Amino acid sequence: MPNMSPKKVEMPVQEPEVRIQNFEEVAIGYTPEMAKEEAERCLHCAHKPCVQGCPVNVNIPDFIQQVKEGDLEEAYRIISLTSSLPAVCGRVCPQESQCEKYCVRGIKTEAVAIGRLERFVADTHRKENDAPLERPISNGHKVAVVGAGPAGLTAAGDLAKMGYEVTVFEALHVAGGVLMYGIPEFRLPKEIVQAEIKHLEELGVDIVTNFVVGRSDTIDSLIDDGFEAIFIGSGAGLPNFMNMPGENLKGVYSANEFLTRINLMKAYVPGSPTPIQNPKRTVVIGGGNVAMDAARCARRLGSEVHIVYRRSLEELPARKEEVEHAMEEGIIFDLLCNPVQVIGDEEGWVKQVECVRMELGEPDASGRRRPIEIANSNFLIDADCMIMAIGTSPNPLIRHTTQGLEVNRRGCLIVDDQEMTSREGIYAGGDAVTGAATVISAMGAGKKGAQSIDAYIKARSNS
Amino acid sequence: MYTILKKEILNPTVTKMVIQAPNVAKRAKAGQFIILRVDEQGERIPLTIADADPETGEVSIIYQIVGKTTMALNQKQEGEALQDFVGPLGQPSEIEGERVCVIGGGVGCAIAYPTAKAFHHAGSEVSTIVGFRNQDLVILEDEFKEVSDHYYLMSDDGSVGEKGLVTNKLEELIQNGVQFDKVIAIGPVIMMKFVCEVTKKYNIPTVVSMNPIMIDGTGMCGGCRLKVGDEIKFACVDGPDFDGHLVDFDEAMSRNRAYASFEKHERDEFCNLLNQEVH
Ligand SMILES: Cc1cc2nc3c(=O)[nH]c(=O)nc-3n(C[C@H](O)[C@H](O)[C@H](O)COP(=O)(O)OP(=O)(O)OC[C@H]3O[C@@H](n4cnc5c(N)ncnc54)[C@H](O)[C@@H]3O)c2cc1C
Ligand SMILES: Cc1cc2nc3c(=O)[nH]c(=O)nc-3n(C[C@H](O)[C@H](O)[C@H](O)COP(=O)(O)OP(=O)(O)OC[C@H]3O[C@@H](n4cnc5c(N)ncnc54)[C@H](O)[C@@H]3O)c2cc1C
Ligand code: SF4
Ligand code: SF4
Ligand code: FES
Ligand SMILES: [Mg+2]
Numbered sequence: 001m002p003n004m005s006p007k008k009v010e011m012p013v014q015e016p017e018v019r020i021q022n023f024e025e026v027a028i029g030y031t032p033e034m035a036k037e038e039a040e041r042c043l044h045c046a047h048k049p050c051v052q053g054c055p056v057n058v059n060i061p062d063f064i065q066q067v068k069e070g071d072l073e074e075a076y077r078i079i080s081l082t083s084s085l086p087a088v089c090g091r092v093c094p095q096e097s098q099c100e101k102y103c104v105r106g107i108k109t110e111a112v113a114i115g116r117l118e119r120f121v122a123d124t125h126r127k128e129n130d131a132p133l134e135r136p137i138s139n140g141h142k143v144a145v146v147g148a149g150p151a152g153l154t155a156a157g158d159l160a161k162m163g164y165e166v167t168v169f170e171a172l173h174v175a176g177g178v179l180m181y182g183i184p185e186f187r188l189p190k191e192i193v194q195a196e197i198k199h200l201e202e203l204g205v206d207i208v209t210n211f212v213v214g215r216s217d218t219i220d221s222l223i224d225d226g227f228e229a230i231f232i233g234s235g236a237g238l239p240n241f242m243n244m245p246g247e248n249l250k251g252v253y254s255a256n257e258f259l260t261r262i263n264l265m266k267a268y269v270p271g272s273p274t275p276i277q278n279p280k281r282t283v284v285i286g287g288g289n290v291a292m293d294a295a296r297c298a299r300r301l302g303s304e305v306h307i308v309y310r311r312s313l314e315e316l317p318a319r320k321e322e323v324e325h326a327m328e329e330g331i332i333f334d335l336l337c338n339p340v341q342v343i344g345d346e347e348g349w350v351k352q353v354e355c356v357r358m359e360l361g362e363p364d365a366s367g368r369r370r371p372i373e374i375a376n377s378n379f380l381i382d383a384d385c386m387i388m389a390i391g392t393s394p395n396p397l398i399r400h401t402t403q404g405l406e407v408n409r410r411g412c413l414i415v416d417d418q419e420m421t422s423r424e425g426i427y428a429g430g431d432a433v434t435g436a437a438t439v440i441s442a443m444g445a446g447k448k449g450a451q452s453i454d455a456y457i458k459a460r461s462n463s
Numbered sequence: 464m465y466t467i468l469k470k471e472i473l474n475p476t477v478t479k480m481v482i483q484a485p486n487v488a489k490r491a492k493a494g495q496f497i498i499l500r501v502d503e504q505g506e507r508i509p510l511t512i513a514d515a516d517p518e519t520g521e522v523s524i525i526y527q528i529v530g531k532t533t534m535a536l537n538q539k540q541e542g543e544a545l546q547d548f549v550g551p552l553g554q555p556s557e558i559e560g561e562r563v564c565v566i567g568g569g570v571g572c573a574i575a576y577p578t579a580k581a582f583h584h585a586g587s588e589v590s591t592i593v594g595f596r597n598q599d600l601v602i603l604e605d606e607f608k609e610v611s612d613h614y615y616l617m618s619d620d621g622s623v624g625e626k627g628l629v630t631n632k633l634e635e636l637i638q639n640g641v642q643f644d645k646v647i648a649i650g651p652v653i654m655m656k657f658v659c660e661v662t663k664k665y666n667i668p669t670v671v672s673m674n675p676i677m678i679d680g681t682g683m684c685g686g687c688r689l690k691v692g693d694e695i696k697f698a699c700v701d702g703p704d705f706d707g708h709l710v711d712f713d714e715a716m717s718r719n720r721a722y723a724s725f726e727k728h729e730r731d732e733f734c735n736l737l738n739q740e741v742h
Binding site for chain 2: 171172173181208209210211212215216217237238239241243247248250251253254256257260261265266272273274275277347348395396397
């Protein structure tokens with residue numbers, strides 16, 4: 001008899017008053033009892049509607065069945081068949097718009113907590129059964145991967161398992177991409193990311209950090225060095241600004257800068273040589289995951305925080321859980337507002353943000369109602385810090401230094417249905433191709449890229 | 464890790480290091496820089512590539528000891544290693560002009576030297592004007608002389624060379640009829656600003672090398688942004704060289720001071736720590 005409770009088993013969390021004083025993980029994770037109870041809510045539907053919602057088609061009913069039966073290793077094995085970062089995706093996937101959106105239990109009540117169960121399975125595996133992986137026998141073919149984010153790491157792992165000799169070139173001093181520099185510790189502990197990277201190294205993947213492709217060396221010279229194929233997973237890390245007056249005042253950050261100082265450089269740790277402002281009143285512009293992360297980091301630095309978003313609560317693109325957590329943490333949502341200029345003090349610091357109120361008009365191309373300025377509705381918010389979280393674009397460095405790589409209007413690399421770019425043997429995937437998207441879609445692209453590269457190299461060596 | 468092959472004290476506050484970094488040396492050009500971290504908890508700081516040899520994989524940096532990270536760097540000795548060292552970053556300087564004037568101020572000379580050298584090797588006639596506060600701070604004198612057709616040394620107090628500012632010498636040369644195709648000014652932002660005020664009067668194209676606060680150096684954070692004409696530029700990818708007649712120097716100076724009180728605190732702490740170790 002399944003558990004017919006209308007609600008998910010609640011996730012234990014650090015209380016809001018406590019967690020805004022630290023950077024430790026907010027959600028503590030299910031106990032084995034909670035996991036089993038939640039797993040019992042799954043009906044093991046024969047037509048598996050939830051699976052179609054997952055970009056990599058994790059076999060959800062089967063892994064949950066193993067949780068019910070208590071065979072967590074088998075559950076882990078099932079998830080690993082299609083996902084290479086389950087501990088990460090269980091935490092950061094926007095489940096409500098992916099797998100859980102299609103769960104039959106979700107029609108009348110709450111969906112099965114697929115993400116939480118995935119996280120539980122992966123965490124248990126990491127704690128109890130994390131033996132080093134065996135290094136596969138080399139097939140003698142060399143492949144290069146550019147960028148060590150979820151797309152690049154997944155491609156590297158899959159290729160290494162097939163026997164390729166893989167070198168990953170990463171611009172920063174650590175691998176992980178956004179998982180290390182963007183998503184904060186309290187949502188995704190860095191230790192989990194590093195555990196995954198350690199496994200790649202066990203598989204023989206050579207991770208070369210401090211190597212900026214396009215500067216330290218070009219794609220073409222990597223090919224000359226004997227790499228038979230290349231996978232570009234360089235992400236979409238170029239921050240957008242609004243080009244409004246006052247945006248260069250001190251105290252105005254891109255979300256990337258603010259988050260990098262905090263997550264990558266650990267500026268919040270006392271004694272850290274990397275500085276970060278200690279804001280008193282922060283205005284965050286934007287409504288996505290990045291805005292929520294920036295806001296919640298600022299809150300943990302002791303600031304009062306306002307999120308300024310030009311649409312309404314319904315259109316907020318961030319994960320639902322992140323919005324709820326942000327609200328619990330006392331972050332103030334100034335919805336249907338947009339900044340028009342930043343006003344500074346005599347010393348060149350942000351003093352106020354001038355905003356205008358918005359209303360929603362007709363739906364635009366994206367299907368969302370278009371925000372329109374209300375005339376003469378300007379008002380001021382006092383602030384000493386402002387964080388721009390209005391999106392990012394692919395960094396142009398690689399396309400500027402590589403002949404023949406085609407990009408679209410937004411600077412995203414164009415690929416065919418095999419993830420191959422306009423240059424033979426050069427593949428790409430993740431945010432570099434789609435623009436800012438999700439971890440799981442980047443991972444999916446990495447998997448597909450690895451398969452295509454395998455087919456490409458095999459075809460070449462047979463001819 | 465990146466081994467320190469050689470450490471040379473150039474003056475009481477300026478040190479040169481030669482680092483083993485083949486990935487940087489391979490493609491380094493004048494005007495480009497690296498970003499380093501001294502140790503695992505270290506911050507990322509940019510320093511110009513003073514010299515690089517693709518054959519040996521050696522890269523030279525010349526740094527002024529100004530705060531916590533440069534102090535920590537200076538604690539390192541030959542044979543020890545730096546945690547991270549990435550580059551070459553930024554756009555190489557454009558080495559074009561028959562008759563150019565390279566102006567270096569203080570430790571900016573470390574950045575100006577590879578540029579002067581590149582012009583010299585490209586066959587330009589190079590006039591170099593360098594300025595220091597006093598005699599004790601002079602660096603790279605022999606090196607500059609070797610690559611300059613004319614070398615002018617200025618000091619604030621007259622203890623060495625001529626007494627006066629680099630802008631005095633520049634204006635004097637121009638008034639004496641020397642015609643420069645281009646002026647390249649590298650040093651404190653305030654110096655570059657005043658050089659540009661002079662060259663604007665005479666309509667001489669002027670390139671400045673900007674030094675905003677950086678983190679990644681790859682265009683990812685936007686912290687290094689500058690106003691150049693009507694545009695916003697990221698110094699780490701679009702620069703660090705810019706048309707000096709378009710740069711908003713006042714804004715750049717203000718942004719460079721964003722963490723001044725934090726930096727002072729860190730510097731004091733570090734000095735305390737060093738003193739404790741000594742006593
Ligand atoms: C703050 C924030 C929060 C997010 N929250 C979520 C979330 O909750 N759920 C979710 O699913 N998604 C989230 N995302 C989106 C998700 O993180 C990205 O879609 C995903 O990381 C993209 O993966 P990627 O591998 O394509 O690129 P990235 O993760 O961006 O990795 C690219 C890597 O390539 C490196 N690189 C770039 N250029 C070069 C070069 N020239 N040479 C060498 N290396 C290079 C970069 O340094 C980086 O390490 C968030 C993003 C941000 C910024
Ligand atoms: C492209 C570029 C090339 C440079 N080349 C040289 C060089 O060849 N030799 C040299 O001595 N200096 C150079 N600098 C300046 C050097 O980076 C700073 O002096 C150094 O970061 C100071 O670090 P600190 O912790 O010792 O001092 P702090 O006390 O932390 O800072 C002192 C001052 O240095 C500047 N600064 C601090 N942190 C950074 C940072 N992350 N990035 C840039 N500037 C910062 C600020 O203006 C600050 O007020 C260069 C800067 C840039 C941007
Ligand atoms: S990977 Fe993400 S979308 Fe797929 S099942 Fe897991 S949580 Fe859901
Ligand atoms: S749709 Fe929901 S109930 Fe059905 S198998 Fe998937 S998770 Fe279980
Ligand atoms: S240093 Fe981050 S964009 Fe230039
Ligand atoms: Mg410092």
